[in-house]
Amino acid sequence: WLVDRAGRKLSLLLCSVPFVAGFAVITAAQDLWMLLGGRLLTGLACGVASLVAPVYISEIAYPAVRGLLGSCVQLMVVVGILLAYLAGWVLEWRWLAVLGCAPPSLMLLLMCVMPETPRFLLTQHRRQEAMAALRFLWGSEQGWEDPPIGAEQSFHPALLRQPGIYKPFIIGVSLMAFQQLSGVNAVMFYAETIFEEAKFKDSSLASVVVGVIQVLFTAVAALIMDRAGRRLLLVLSGVVMVFSMSAFGTYFKLTQGGPGNSSHMALSALVSAEPVDASVGLAWLAVGSMCLFIAGFAVGWGPIPWLLMSEIFPLHVKGVATGICVLTNWLMAFLVTKEFSSLMEVLRPYGAFWLASAFCIFSVLFTLFCVPETKGKTLEQITAHFEGR
Numbered sequence: 164w165l166v167d168r169a170g171r172k173l174s175l176l177l178c179s180v181p182f183v184a185g186f187a188v189i190t191a192a193q194d195l196w197m198l199l200g201g202r203l204l205t206g207l208a209c210g211v212a213s214l215v216a217p218v219y220i221s222e223i224a225y226p227a228v229r230g231l232l233g234s235c236v237q238l239m240v241v242v243g244i245l246l247a248y249l250a251g252w253v254l255e256w257r258w259l260a261v262l263g264c265a266p267p268s269l270m271l272l273l274m275c276v277m278p279e280t281p282r283f284l285l286t287q288h289r290r291q292e293a294m295a296a297l298r299f300l301w302g303s304e305q306g307w308e309d310p311p312i313g314a315e316q317s318f319h320p321a322l323l324r325q326p327g328i329y330k331p332f333i334i335g336v337s338l339m340a341f342q343q344l345s346g347v348n349a350v351m352f353y354a355e356t357i358f359e360e361a362k363f364k365d366s367s368l369a370s371v372v373v374g375v376i377q378v379l380f381t382a383v384a385a386l387i388m389d390r391a392g393r394r395l396l397l398v399l400s401g402v403v404m405v406f407s408m409s410a411f412g413t414y415f416k417l418t419q420g421g422p423g424n425s426s427h428m429a430l431s432a433l434v435s436a437e438p439v440d441a442s443v444g445l446a447w448l449a450v451g452s453m454c455l456f457i458a459g460f461a462v463g464w465g466p467i468p469w470l471l472m473s474e475i476f477p478l479h480v481k482g483v484a485t486g487i488c489v490l491t492n493w494l495m496a497f498l499v500t501k502e503f504s505s506l507m508e509v510l511r512p513y514g515a516f517w518l519a520s521a522f523c524i525f526s527v528l529f530t531l532f533c534v535p536e537t538k539g540k541t542l543e544q545i546t547a548h549f550e551g552r
Contacts, residue, residue, distance in 0.1 A: 167482030182267035221473035230388030237466035245374030343495035346519030380461035400463020410452035412516035
């Protein structure tokens with residue numbers, strides 16, 4: 164609602180308020196409820212920003228570099244995570260929360276000098292401002308296409324019956340669901356334990372290693388996005404995830420011959436029951452497959468669903484449609500994170516990870532048969548493709 168009514172720029176400005184307020188509450192926290200309240204505020208801001216930032220970037224970006232700039236959303240996310248890991252080594256948590264106030268404060272200041280997106284301004288019948296914004300962003304009006312007539316109409320549920328809307332809607336929601344069903348959060352959950360079994364002297368180093376891999380391969384994806392295309396990177400990423408997740412499940416199969424148990428203590432006990440050399444060797448299989456999975460995810464299924472979500476929807480449904488996509492993503496992330504332990508008890512750990520591998524296979528097939536290529540196209544050309552024009 165906010166992104167369609169208040170606009171892209173104002174939505175980003177407004178979300179900096181709960182970001183800063185949330186971290187301020189965490190900094191001053193005297194009990195658990197203040198911590199939860201601060202987390203609630205920062206979570207609210209994160210939900211808004213994760214929707215508005217990709218939309219803003221896609222609408223201001225020149226088509227030839229939209230993939231690069233759109234991938235920078237995920238790149239900045241993983242850079243921020245890595246910086247938080249590193250800062251956590253040297254800072255007490257209250258000071259870490261103080262540090263958390265800096266990025267949203269900087270965004271608040273810098274966004275004040277940025278224009279609203281030309282496409283949103285045109286939907287508000289503010290053409291002169293839109294062209295001024297375009298010249299500020301692109302330097303000229305060359306390569307610009309006006310949005311189609313009707314882009315200013317408001318969303319109505321009946322619009323979902325139109326091919327130009329329900330097709331991208333299904334693609335967007337499916338991409339977000341597959342991103343979380345790949346099991347990425349489950350892999351992150353086990354990272355530190357796996358590094359412990361591989362006899363790393365400092366298992367907390369696992370977080371930094373994971374963060375560095377994410378940053379490096381997300382940066383690679385951003386650099387080649389507009390050359391390789393979205394479909395190719397999604398397929399390549401999915402294939403790597405299939406094999407690495409299968410190997411991860413094989414590790415659990417080899418180390419857990421007994422009844423499945425999802426706890427870290429049980430995992431450590433079962434692995435330690437193996438001969439030391441065999442245990443370390445198998446743990447290195449897990450480390451290798453985990454790092455390969457994270458690299459594969461970062462190249463495609465990490466950044467691209469967010470990028471495509473910001474590209475494929477027509478202007479008049481973008482707020483509602485992207486909102487539902489982001490809601491799907493966070494809901495699936497919540498369910499997978501919350502229920503994965505229960506799933507491991509039912510299917511045993513290896514079965515749960517092999518199930519995630521199966522979802523990765525489905526994601527590759529879905530990409531091959533349903534996801535169109537959007538590289539080098541204007542947002543208007545992408546809309547025309549879905550409408551059959």
